[in-house]
Amino acid sequence: MEFSRFTGKTLEEALQAAAADKECSVEELAYTVTEEKAGFLGIGRTVEVEVWCEKDVRTFIRDYIQTYFENAGLDGTTEIEQDKDGFYRITVDTANNAILIGRAGKSLQAFNRLVKSAVSAQFRKRIRLLIDVNGYKQDRYEKLTRMAIRQARDVRRTKVDAVLDPMPADERKVIHNALADMKDISTKSEGEGAARRLHILYTPGKETE
Structure with a gap:
């Protein structure tokens, strides 16, 4: 471009x-x-x-993903929305969701990094974005929220902190938000890169608003 x-x-x-x-x-x-x-x-x-301008960013993202599809022999349509903080949320509808998502969402994470790197390099600034394929991420967030609440209740009952498996930043944020108002529970992330994990901590005396 x-x-x-x-x-x-x-x-x-x-x-x-x-x-x-x-x-x-x-x-x-x-x-x-x-x-x-x-x-x-x-x-x-x-x-x-x-x-x-912002419209050019949308055009680049859409064209980049479409070119990727064509080169890989895949099909799909792309919708792009930008929130008030400048974060791009990209929804991909495709019949090849298993290929794009991959096991435990690993392929989707890699694809997200690829598009993010390409658009950031093109516009010479950090562009924040998240790609969802056929609603996979939304389903994943709901499952993670339920899991985190169960874990947090166990932590509060046993008073023993829990460490979750490594996960990307957007999924850690979902859990942070889900547990933010839980009494006696706090969260923090530790580690670097793909090994970064979220800790659910017993925090007696923490009050909710």
Whole structure:
């Protein structure tokens, strides 16, 4: 994907042209000045900028996933939503869900990392995203929540902390949130990378709001 380039006599003029073309506000644009010519005695001065906006990120993600499908001989459709914190939630509907998800979701984790790395490199900033395939993640979150509550009740009864299997950040967050308001229970994550685990801790005296 190539970024759009716009030229104006001033930076403001170039950005206004970009905003009009992309049908967004100037504040929504991200840009890099690629060329600036001073002109002679100020005459003929031009500024060229390389510009992208949120819509371009969506287009890149959708095209990247579609190209991946085509190269792998898979089919599928993609829907993308962005929440107020700039997090992209990507829903993939495909008949090849077993291939994309893999055992215990390992293939889906790898695919998520691949797309995240590609889009972050393209736009030269950290892009946060999560891919779900045929509702797998939502089902997984519900199962993890039920499991975590059972474990937390055991921890509170036995007063012995529990350590869960390694899991990705989004799944740890689901458990953190599920147990946040449980009396005498707290959670923390320890470890690095794929080995990072969540601990359910007996915390006597912790009060809920």
